[in-house]
Amino acid sequence: MTSTDVLVTPAFAQTMAVYNAEMNRRLYEATGRLSTDERLKDRGAFWSSIHGTLAHILWGDTQWMSRFDGWEKPPVALKDSGALFPDFAAMTAARFAADARISDWAGRVTADWLVGDLVWFSGAANREITMAKSKLVAHFFNHQTHHRGQVHAMLTAAGQQPGDTDLFLFF
Numbered sequence: 001m002t003s004t005d006v007l008v009t010p011a012f013a014q015t016m017a018v019y020n021a022e023m024n025r026r027l028y029e030a031t032g033r034l035s036t037d038e039r040l041k042d043r044g045a046f047w048s049s050i051h052g053t054l055a056h057i058l059w060g061d062t063q064w065m066s067r068f069d070g071w072e073k074p075p076v077a078l079k080d081s082g083a084l085f086p087d088f089a090a091m092t093a094a095r096f097a098a099d100a101r102i103s104d105w106a107g108r109v110t111a112d113w114l115v116g117d118l119v120w121f122s123g124a125a126n127r128e129i130t131m132a133k134s135k136l137v138a139h140f141f142n143h144q145t146h147h148r149g150q151v152h153a154m155l156t157a158a159g160q161q162p163g164d165t166d167l168f169l170f171f
Contacts, residue, residue, distance in 0.1 A: 007134040010109045016141040017106035019170055021099035023148055027054070028092050030155045030162040039088060043154045047147075050154045051091075052082030057147045058095055059084045061102065064140045067120050068133075069105045078124055109137070 031039055031050055039051045047053040059081035065071040076084055085091030114134040122129050148165065155162050164170075 006111065006114045007132065008114060008137050010106075010111060010114070013106040013109045013137055013141075014103075015171075017099075017103040019167060020141065020144055021096075021103060022170065023144075023165055024095055024099055026162050026165075027148060027151050027155065028095060030160040031151070032088070032092070033160060034155075034158060036088070038158055041158075043157070045150050045154060047082040047150075049082075050151055050158070051088065053147055053151050053154070054095070055084040055091060056081040057144055057151075058091065058098060060143050060147075061098055061140070064136070064143075065098070065102065065105065067118060068137070068140070069101075071101070 031054065034050070040049050042048045043050065045053055047056040059074045059076070059078070062071060062074045063078075066073040074081065074084060085094060114132075114137065116133050117130050118133050118136055119128065119130045121127070152162055152165055
């Protein structure tokens with residue numbers, strides 16, 4: 001594979017890291033205005049609640065960053081990711097710390113790194129997988145965006161206004 005075959009660039013990773021951090025800030029701010037019961041209420045989402053979905057996003061970010069940048073893996077399995085942080089304040093602090101670390105990593109991503117493959121054992125697929133790092137970085141940011149959209153919908157239904165999340169309106 002050559003750098004012209006790479007799906008994403010270092011600039012993409014940097015842009016998405018900034019966007020990710022800001023969207024998380026907005027969603028956590030809106031979530032913080034809810035009562036604990038409202039935050040934990042089962043809303044029929046895949047990860048049940050606003051809190052559970054936010055915990056899953058952070059779990060996923062941590063899992064991918066353990067592969068991309070040597071972070072410690074999450075202490076729970078995927079199926080338990082929605083319960084990773086029972087305390088909202090602790091989860092908020094961990095989220096903002098993770099976003100700073102993701103931004104730092106994105107600033108160090110190089111075109112050469114993106115050209116390579118990543119080999120890992122996927123617990124979700126229960127097998128070893130080899131894939132282009134550039135595609136996995138795209139997946140990493142897409143996973144965040146996908147689940148943040150779910151959180152945005154749940155927050156809106158709960159009467160909160162987290163604001164626009166469209167990338168083109170952000171910059």
